[in-house]
Amino acid sequence: MAQTPRLQVDHVSCDFDGRVVVRDVSLQVAPGEIMCLLGPSGCGKSTTLRVIAGVERQNAGRILVDGQVMSDDRDHRPPEARGIGLMFQDFALFPHLSVAQNVSFGLTGPKTEKSARVTELLERVDLAGYGQKSPHMLSGGEQQRVALARALAPRPKVMLMDEPFSGLDNRLRDGIRDETLQLLKEEGTAVLLVTHEPEEAMRMADQIALMRDGQIVQQGAPYNIYNAPCDQAAAAFFSDVNVIRGRVEGALTDTAFGQFLAPGYPDGSDVEIIFRPQHVKIDFDRGGRGPNPTAVDGVPARGVVERARFMGHESLVEFRMDFNQEVLRATVPAVFLPKPGTPLWLTVRRDRCFVFPHRG
Numbered sequence: 065m066a067q068t069p070r071l072q073v074d075h076v077s078c079d080f081d082g083r084v085v086v087r088d089v090s091l092q093v094a095p096g097e098i099m100c101l102l103g104p105s106g107c108g109k110s111t112t113l114r115v116i117a118g119v120e121r122q123n124a125g126r127i128l129v130d131g132q133v134m135s136d137d138r139d140h141r142p143p144e145a146r147g148i149g150l151m152f153q154d155f156a157l158f159p160h161l162s163v164a165q166n167v168s169f170g171l172t173g174p175k176t177e178k179s180a181r182v183t184e185l186l187e188r189v190d191l192a193g194y195g196q197k198s199p200h201m202l203s204g205g206e207q208q209r210v211a212l213a214r215a216l217a218p219r220p221k222v223m224l225m226d227e228p229f230s231g232l233d234n235r236l237r238d239g240i241r242d243e244t245l246q247l248l249k250e251e252g253t254a255v256l257l258v259t260h261e262p263e264e265a266m267r268m269a270d271q272i273a274l275m276r277d278g279q280i281v282q283q284g285a286p287y288n289i290y291n292a293p294c295d296q297a298a299a300a301f302f303s304d305v306n307v308i309r310g311r312v313e314g315a316l317t318d319t320a321f322g323q324f325l326a327p328g329y330p331d332g333s334d335v336e337i338i339f340r341p342q343h344v345k346i347d348f349d350r351g352g353r354g355p356n357p358t359a360v361d362g363v364p365a366r367g368v369v370e371r372a373r374f375m376g377h378e379s380l381v382e383f384r385m386d387f388n389q390e391v392l393r394a395t396v397p398a399v400f401l402p403k404p405g406t407p408l409w410l411t412v413r414r415d416r417c418f419v420f421p422h423r424g
């Protein structure tokens with residue numbers, strides 16, 4: 065990164081009573097960039113955010129904002145001196161304060177300046193004229209926007225958000241999160257947003273940091289994480305996956321779908337070939353034969369439809385494969401509901417297959 069990152073986290077670890085919860089986490093977020101910290105429940109996402117905010121102290125590593133050390137072995141600035149805004153799932157507004165008082169809560173300086181900033185922010189979150197209302201008079205989505213205005217009011221350089229949209233219903237959520245992120249980008253804020261939903265991360269992030277057992281196992285643009293996962297679990301975190309097994313001979317493995325490259329694997333080692341249901345192509349049976357093999361799709365393998373379900377935006381078809389009697393799944397972005405027992409031929413986009421060691 066050429067410019068100084070707005071937020072820089074270097075080799076941060078945190079343990080509770082000897083149990084390591086965050087392990088050697090490093091990441092950088094540029095101004096106006098949105099990074100999603102994505103991982104299963106309990107993997108250490110919230111703790112990472114709390115350490116960066118300064119409400120929890122790390123055991124090792126350092127945290128910088130705009131190149132300035134906020135916390136390392138020697139120094140530890142308190143949360144309010146870090147230029148970091150926080151927004152959590154339960155974005156509790158102060159119930160006894162008006163909307164305007166909530167928004168101006170973290171502001172210092174002359175009264176007229178504060179009041180101008182409050183008016184500006186309420187306009188930006190589409191709540192102009194709501195200043196004198198009480199939080200309980202607002203809907204969930206409106207309260208969420210007040211919380212956002214409150215967090216943005218002191219112009220934080222970094223915004224930490226912990227599942228801030230999960231309390232909203234689906235219809236509200238898409239609109240609010242797109243508007244929120246737009247606003248944060250315009251302000252040049254670096255955003256680190258925690259979620260355990262891959263779809264949410266894919267939708268919002270410029271960068272995804274995939275976390276597991278306290279560690280970041282992979283970092284990159286959503287496209288790269290999805291299409292070049294670092295291991296089986298990373299692949300399976302984003303969608304259902306198909307798995308077939310193979311044995312390596314001369315850096316190749318032979319399967320019913322043809323040969324796959326397995327560079328770096330010793331002869332005789334067992335590997336798993338992983339691919340997503342949407343990368344499986346279905347062809348009709350032509351008198352006991354499938355389509356001709358191609359460089360892109362490899363060799364076809366025959367399966368018999370076990371069941372087919374309509375999922376709304378796609379159809380999911382399950383096949384019992386002739387070659388090993390195991391089940392593979394394919395999705396088709398259309399209505400496609402072949403009868404159980406129908407023989408069909410499957411091919412797999414070779415550039416969408418991942419070869420990993422067999423987990424044993």
Ligand SMILES: Nc1ncnc2c1ncn2[C@@H]1O[C@H](COP(=O)(O)OP(=O)(O)OP(=O)(O)O)[C@@H](O)[C@H]1O
Nearest residue numbers: 080081085103104105106107108109110111112260
């Ligand atoms: N203050 C604490 N003292 C002891 N253990 C803690 C503390 N805070 C968190 N933990 C433990 O650290 C682990 C990670 O917790 P954390 O809240 O960071 O997970 P998370 O990834 O945010 O999960 P979720 O998606 O469920 O919110 C958990 O096992 C949790 O029990």
Ligand SMILES: [Mg+2]
Nearest residue numbers: 109110111226
């Ligand atoms: Mg959490």
